[in-house]
Amino acid sequence: MTTAFDFxxxxxxxxVGLRPLVPADRDALHSVAADPLIWEVHPTxxxxxxxxxxxxxxxxxxxxGGMAIHDRATGxxxxxxxxxxxxxxxxxxxxxxxxxxxxHWGGAINRDVKRTMLVHAxxxxxxxxxxxxxxxIRSRRAMEKIGGIEIRRWRDxxxxxxxxxxxxxxxxxxxxxxxxx
Numbered sequence: 001m002t003t004a005f006d007f008x009x010x011x012x013x014x015x016v017g018l019r020p021l022v023p024a025d026r027d028a029l030h031s032v033a034a035d036p037l038i039w040e041v042h043p044t045x046x047x048x049x050x051x052x053x054x055x056x057x058x059x060x061x062x063x064x065g066g067m068a069i070h071d072r073a074t075g076x077x078x079x080x081x082x083x084x085x086x087x088x089x090x091x092x093x094x095x096x097x098x099x100x101x102x103x104h105w106g107g108a109i110n111r112d113v114k115r116t117m118l119v120h121a122x123x124x125x126x127x128x129x130x131x132x133x134x135x136x137i138r139s140r141r142a143m144e145k146i147g148g149i150e151i152r153r154w155r156d157x158x159x160x161x162x163x164x165x166x167x168x169x170x171x172x173x174x175x176x177x178x179x180x181x
Contacts, residue, residue: 007020012116
């Protein structure tokens with residue numbers, strides 16, 4: 001595709017609104033992330049702790065692509081996600097680093113976030129990848145429910161202490177015929 005990827009869109013889903021993350025979101029987003037149960041099966045289970053969260057937030061702001069997720073019904077900030085090409089191959093983008101307040105688990109919110117972000121991404125790329133910690137069964141099941149197909153395993157060479165990840169993919173054709181269509 002010839003169009004440069006738009007890493008700072010304003011997006012509207014059925015249940016959620018997404019907008020670019022800004023520095024002023026740090027404290028409110030940490031209030032969401034401060035729940036240890038959100039991170040219990042995550043490769044970084046201490047992400048609820050302020051210094052660990054701040055490192056994630058700083059990385060997101062430095063790379064760009066961070067998205068604040070708002071509940072459209074209440075306007076409340078309920079989580080975050082990110083667009084990236086850091087670990088993607090040509091023709092791909094990544095959606096990841098997604099977390100939601102537990103009150104929004106198990107319903108339509110995650111599906112709506114992913115559908116909304118995928119629709120945007122497919123304007124620029126033909127395939128979207130998602131890296132999920134190998135032991136993060138909750139997120140792996142969620143990926144499979146939305147049509148993610150495991151394509152490879154991945155380990156960050158700069159962080160050998162971080163567990164292996166499963167890389168899932170959804171391409172345009174699978175998206176059009178899949179559970180999020």
